[in-house]
Amino acid sequence: MNMREMIEAAAARYPDRRSAIMPALLIAQKEHGHLPGPVLEEVADILGVERVWVYELATFYTLFHTEPVGLFHLQLCDNLSCMLRRSDDLLRHLETVLGIEKGGTTPDGLFTLSTVECLGACEMAPVMQVGDDYHGDLDIARIDALVDRLRAAAGQATGAELAVAEPPGE
Numbered sequence: 001m002n003m004r005e006m007i008e009a010a011a012a013r014y015p016d017r018r019s020a021i022m023p024a025l026l027i028a029q030k031e032h033g034h035l036p037g038p039v040l041e042e043v044a045d046i047l048g049v050e051r052v053w054v055y056e057l058a059t060f061y062t063l064f065h066t067e068p069v070g071l072f073h074l075q076l077c078d079n080l081s082c083m084l085r086r087s088d089d090l091l092r093h094l095e096t097v098l099g100i101e102k103g104g105t106t107p108d109g110l111f112t113l114s115t116v117e118c119l120g121a122c123e124m125a126p127v128m129q130v131g132d133d134y135h136g137d138l139d140i141a142r143i144d145a146l147v148d149r150l151r152a153a154a155g156q157a158t159g160a161e162l163a164v165a166e167p168p169g170e
């Protein structure tokens with residue numbers, strides 16, 4: 001199925017096509033990597049909804065990216081539970097290791113570093129989302145190991161083929 005067909009299939013599950021904007025945006029983001037203006041307008045046109053409704057959702061939620069992001073988007077939670085477990089130290093460490101500041105992307109396009117609101121996984125704080133995966137109970141050593149695994153994975157594959165699961169015991 002192409003993007004239009006997938007969005008149509010998603011819309012068919014809702015009584016109101018406006019309710020399908022979020023799943024449609026996820027489909028479009030998977031297809032394009034991020035959501036620039038023309039893609040947002042295409043989503044609105046496919047659904048037949050006001051473009052401003054699509055823009056509102058795409059710019060409100062951190063899971064949507066209107067700007068290009070690196071191959072790996074490191075989204076570190078900095079809300080209360082994670083902050084109490086020193087997510088600020090992890091952020092500083094990541095900025096040092098990657099050589100970028102929060103919001104930046106490494107020159108090689110591998111990593112984008114962001115902080116996000118609660119990921120809903122406070123029980124394993126501090127938590128970072130990378131793609132669809134959550135990495136919890138993080139400390140400096142685990143961060144370093146994760147970055148190493150991501151770099152190694154980037155050397156072996158690209159895009160959706162990447163698998164960066166934690167090894168057993170981590």
Ligand code: FES
Pocket residue numbers: 077078079080081082083117118119120121122123125126127
């Ligand atoms: S505060 Fe970080 S996952 Fe909830």
